[in-house]
Amino acid sequence: MKTCATLLLFLFALVCQSLSIRHHRRLLSSAFGKYRISPKTGVRIALPTPEQLQWQAQELGVLIHFNLETFFADGFELRNIPSSSLFDPYLLNTDNWVQTMIDFGAQYAVLVAKHGSGFLMAPTDVKFPLNPSGEIVPYNYTIDYSPMKGRDVLKEFVDSCEKRQIRTGFYYSVVSNNYLNVQSGMVQNRSLEPGQLNVTQQTYDSIVLQQLREIWTRYERLEEIWFDGGYTESLKEPITALLAELQPQAIAFNGYGVSTNPARWIGTEMGIAPDPNWSTGVTNDGGDPDSPIFCPAECDTTLQDHDRWFWTNMTLRSLAEMIDAYHSTVGRNCILMLDLAPDRTGLIPINHARRYKELGDFIRSCYGTSVTPTQQLIVQDSSLHILRFDATPVTVDRSVIQEDQTNGQVIRAYTVDIQLVNATHSDQWITVVKGTSVGNKKIDIWSIGAQLVNGVRLNITKSVDTPVIKAFTVHLCN
Template sequence: MMKITFLVVLLFVLKNDGRLTRYQRQRHRSFQSSGKFRISPTTGVRIALPTPEQLIWQSQELGVLIHFNMATYLSDDGCTDQIVPNISLFNPYLLNTNNWVQTMVDFGAKYAVLVAKHACGFLMAPSDIKFPLSPSGEIISYNYTVDYSPVQGIDILQDFIQSCEEQQIRTGFYYTVVTNTWLNVDSGFVQNRTLKPGQINITQETYDNIVLQQLRALWTKYGALDEIWFDGGYTQSLKEPIIALLKELQPQSIAFNGYGVSSNPARWIGTEMGIAPDPNWSTGITNDGGDPNSPIFCPAECDTTLQEHDRWFWGVNATLRSLEELIQVYHETVGRNCLLMLDLTPDRTGLIPPAYARRYKQLGDFIRSCYGTSVEPTKRLTLDHSNIYIQLFDSSPVTIDRSVIQEDQTNGQVIRAYTVDVQIVNTTDTNQWFTVAQGTSIGNKKIDVWQRGLQLINAVRLTITKSVDRPVIKSFTVHLCS
């Protein structure tokens, strides 16, 4: 999969009843530049400030990236410039987006992004766009779409939106600008080469116009989108028109790797393996673990596959990553302050294969069973100006093997180091504290599976050992999952 230059996310605000409003209520708001920060009153350092949209985005934690398009019907994991697949191949005769969404629910996904157009050029939506061929000037329709396939008459994107809305799952579309095999486009440019079978010839100006018309249709016809992916970036000639289009249609947006594009930037973590560095900061604009000293709040997202060998589209003989590996992925993404976007890939019938659905549910079941509830203490104490948090289990010692910390980042990510210590039952000195975890970045969530393993304890203590301003802990819980 081509790596994303930026992802744009439109985030809703909450209604009084807790549900999400439509983006039209926010269209009057300004398209601001990113990079707001404050000066710490205690240390004098700059602290990057998040937008409300960034905090909401981080809190989702789990999402899916749905790879279902013409490439589903090929042996390769996507189109190349050597072949234009015949449109008759696209025939999901059992298509059911409710089936997709049930799998998302079983996994625990809070948002879903569907591939609207991938490298082949095949558009998953009906289109009324017309354009001239070169050099003849003949006007033709953009007829490499679902409406010219064996399942014509079905609006897959609308079905997807409706199915997700019924389960309150946020939605978005993936669209690649830089590749369109049908139109002989590579790296964003119409190629000056002999056409392959099935390709047609157009000018660069015509291609740019097609892109902008398709984006306008995708961003208006289907209402308020939470996420818009651009895979592979865009050409310089399209940059300003795309920014203007975003400002007009989706002004409250998060841009993935988009510092300077949106007031709500987010960044790629630098790998598609589902592993975030530790530490992973909510600040900084590089494609890695971020930078605690950056004045730019730019949280990270980790995209990865369910299938082995980095395969995104369904494959005939593809194998699945084990549950054990996916649990590790969860801990090394969500548990390291990174959103996990897991690939969801229907097969050629248009359904999620049963074995795939089971694996998604197995992972969701683990997350719910392990982290859905915590072991509640008999008493909680906060000491030393919010730097020490103690949970007591006086009446009944408990067996614990991990802890989860969430920092309140409303005024920025300020914690720079912490330790987790426990008082172990049946030791010589019951007042002695033993360190079971320590780290630096917390952010939205930090999960520590304890170095000492299972422990029978009567107290646990979180100590913030370094911060650039007064820390605020949103949540500190302990769990038994082994």
């Protein structure tokens, strides 16, 4: 009997230990993101949400900088409180904005609802107490206190985008508000400038949450929410709850820690992603292939020179530079989010619109179609993809790979090899590309230039599970 009792106690301990381990794994999954264990290698593979995959597949978006800052020569550097009477875009037409988005090829658009000045582009019902008097005042630094009183630019923007199937989102600066003397999310302890209002930190946090609730409820489903500069620790928990309640499906830029659909900044505003650039990891760089967190990157950059976001009478970056930016972002597994800056009339300047269309025309002409093979083979457990052009040799100068990341990003290394028409024998292949991360899309422009080939193959030389290729194509571009 003693032996049986000991055995029962031993089995009971094993069961408890097993339950403890399973519970611990659930906590890890909850704390560090959803992942699976590869049956092939035993490593952790971060899993995306359906919303992240859909967002990543869009590839092109715009970030619309249009606010009171548009009407100042120094843009961001607001050292005083400019009057809201200056906001007078007398030709404002958001349909005009959307036409430029279509010409560029943007699939989604994020509009600055409130930037660092504190000026809000929509009506608000928020009222708050001043410090120390306690007097209740309205938040009067908005479009309703400008010559555009009675209009809601956020609604006009959403309505225009919906007509053309452009997904929408909003940028709201949580950490900056010059009107309320806030920097880095904190009310500053210093003398007020003319026009600034004095509030407590608790009041400021309450204003942020009330206005977020307004813009997250009045304009239906949002594709993306921008937390430029992040959020303070005191606002992290309430923003997390608010986001889960009102816009749980939205992609949250800089949103790791508050959203189940985070995206990360790439760490630069030049339109250049590192190579490799992984879909996983939460740092502002090329990511981490071993991270259990799926957090794809967004590459925001400007059309105007010198990192200018709001409209100024600034020269534009050349078409060649913008094509390079496309290849260094979308071509490196990063969403290209290009700034769109209406001028003081409320329209897109003609020279800006022309440059967006030129870039869109290049992308469509180069990558809208591919060179069709006479035969396509997939062998070696999906690790070798061969395009044959034996009937009619073709001239191509680049390749495009797209990985199906439904079950995570699994490719770790690959080569692209070509078989030249004048090869001495049928098994002679020349390697033209060696790469690592693929993800949503990897574009490789061959350093040896255009070649006349009978075949092109993708050889996946390292993966942490069986790879699934969504597309492998070759192109010839000017």
